[in-house]
Amino acid sequence: MAMSLPTVRIDEDRLWQSLMTMAEIGATPGGGVCRIALTDVDREARDLFSTWCRDAGLDLRIDRMGNIIGRRTGGDPDAPAVVTGSHLDTQPLGGRFDGVYGVLAGLEVMRALNDAGIETQAPLEVIDWTDEEGVRFAAGVVASGVYAGRFDLEYGLNLPDRAGETTFARELARIGYDGEAPCGGYPVDAFFEAHIEQGPILEQEGVPIGAVMGAQGQRCYAVTVTGEEGHAGTLPMALRRDAMVGASRMIDGLYRLAFDVTPPPVITTGYVSVRPNSRNTVPGQVVFSIDIRHPDNAVLADVCARAEALCRAAAAELGVDVAIEESSRRDSIAFDADCVDVVRTAADGLGLACRDIYSGAGHDACNLARTVPTGMIFVPCKGGISHNEREDALPADLAAGCQVLLEAMVARAGLA
Ligand code: GLV
Ligand code: MN
Numbered sequence: 239m240a241m242s243l244p245t246v247r248i249d250e251d252r253l254w255q256s257l258m259t260m261a262e263i264g265a266t267p268g269g270g271v272c273r274i275a276l277t278d279v280d281r282e283a284r285d286l287f288s289t290w291c292r293d294a295g296l297d298l299r300i301d302r303m304g305n306i307i308g309r310r311t312g313g314d315p316d317a318p319a320v321v322t323g324s325h326l327d328t329q330p331l332g333g334r335f336d337g338v339y340g341v342l343a344g345l346e347v348m349r350a351l352n353d354a355g356i357e358t359q360a361p362l363e364v365i366d367w368t369d370e371e372g373v374r375f376a377a378g379v380v381a382s383g384v385y386a387g388r389f390d391l392e393y394g395l396n397l398p399d400r401a402g403e404t405t406f407a408r409e410l411a412r413i414g415y416d417g418e419a420p421c422g423g424y425p426v427d428a429f430f431e432a433h434i435e436q437g438p439i440l441e442q443e444g445v446p447i448g449a450v451m452g453a454q455g456q457r458c459y460a461v462t463v464t465g466e467e468g469h470a471g472t473l474p475m476a477l478r479r480d481a482m483v484g485a486s487r488m489i490d491g492l493y494r495l496a497f498d499v500t501p502p503p504v505i506t507t508g509y510v511s512v513r514p515n516s517r518n519t520v521p522g523q524v525v526f527s528i529d530i531r532h533p534d535n536a537v538l539a540d541v542c543a544r545a546e547a548l549c550r551a552a553a554a555e556l557g558v559d560v561a562i563e564e565s566s567r568r569d570s571i572a573f574d575a576d577c578v579d580v581v582r583t584a585a586d587g588l589g590l591a592c593r594d595i596y597s598g599a600g601h602d603a604c605n606l607a608r609t610v611p612t613g614m615i616f617v618p619c620k621g622g623i624s625h626n627e628r629e630d631a632l633p634a635d636l637a638a639g640c641q642v643l644l645e646a647m648v649a650r651a652g653l654a
């Protein structure tokens with residue numbers, strides 16, 4: 239248990255340096271990172287992570303969804319593995335910590351155990367999950383979803399990109415990460431994911447560790463508003479079927495809807511595409527995304543029904559057509575009580591203040607939790623800012639979360 243391992247300390251500087259080195263791959267002028275899944279910069283990050291795994295003596299394998307798995311064998315190599323990981327991909331204007339922290343914290347756990355010459359009874363694994371963010375391909379967290387049995391492999395591999403130009407499988411092959419290992423389907427004892435909170439609570443309360451109880455539900459839609467193109471100078475206003483005006487009315491209605499429900503959901507339109515996107519043509523078609531989240535599944539369903547209804551009403555009023563397609567859905571989820579407790583106990587044993595917390599964001603852990611006992615460890619981030627180039631976190635907080643991760647994994651895996 240936590241107190242039996244006083245000499246295995248993770249290396250704060252090594253963790254920080256690894257994060258900063260990784261942040262150079264896809265670095266943006268604004269101090270953030272743009273490392274969209276299955277692009278060339280994602281490949282570069284994967285190559286570096288793979289090298290670091292090999293250097294740490296891990297057995298490396300790539301599975302059919304391109305997940306990179308580094309395995310540290312145990313005293314009983316056939317025992318169910320204790321697994322950690324997160325994602326190396328980012329938002330287009332992402333930060334240096336969302337995802338990558340959980341991957342490199344897992345690697346640091348392996349490195350620290352190597353340094354201390356500790357063998358665990360069960361094998362340990364660290365995973366870089368492919369495409370957590372879902373920037374290019376309509377849904378995120380698909381690769382961990384296939385691993386956890388939530389989606390079929392074929393569904394994942396055939397996912398088209400938003401531009402309709404390529405597929406997940408083709409891009410995996412292009413960057414050389416179309417692995418052959420089966421995606422999931424082997425015994426796993428527990429999954430732990432370390433992550434920055436991406437919200438303000440831990441920092442505001444001065445608490446370094448969040449023991450994550452679960453995550454809110456989420457539904458995403460692709461909405462296509464179709465009107466008719468026309469000349470911006472000659473088509474009288476009264477005769478227009480302007481898809482942009484239709485979409486704007488809907489998006490404004492969705493924003494207002496969020497304030498009309500208690501406790502409130504969060505509703506976001508973060509993606510819009512306009513056809514033909516030309517100054518002097520009345521827009522004929524607009525496609526936009528809706529992301530709706532709420533901790534209560536019944537409230538979430540009700541808000542989604544109201545969202546659909548208001549889009550249809552706006553379309554009817556403005557004489558445009560609307561098609562609403564659900565692109566992903568995940569119910570709110572509670573993490574495994576024992577895994578949450580292992581995190582609390584580890585923090586306690588290290589003398590670190592810890593509070594229970596819910597995740598507003600989606601994570602690969604939410605998929606894993608469907609079939610594997612799962613827990614998450616949150617650490618504070620500056621101002622609660624995330625999905626933003628200014629995302630920031632303190633080396634000491636990141637190290638504390640990593641130390642808790644080590645204790646939790648060893649508590650589950652046992653010593654050889
Ligand atoms: C993950 O980044 C999410 O959208 O919750
Ligand atoms: Mn993340």
Ligand code: MN
Pocket residue numbers: 329336371625
């Ligand atoms: Mn993210």
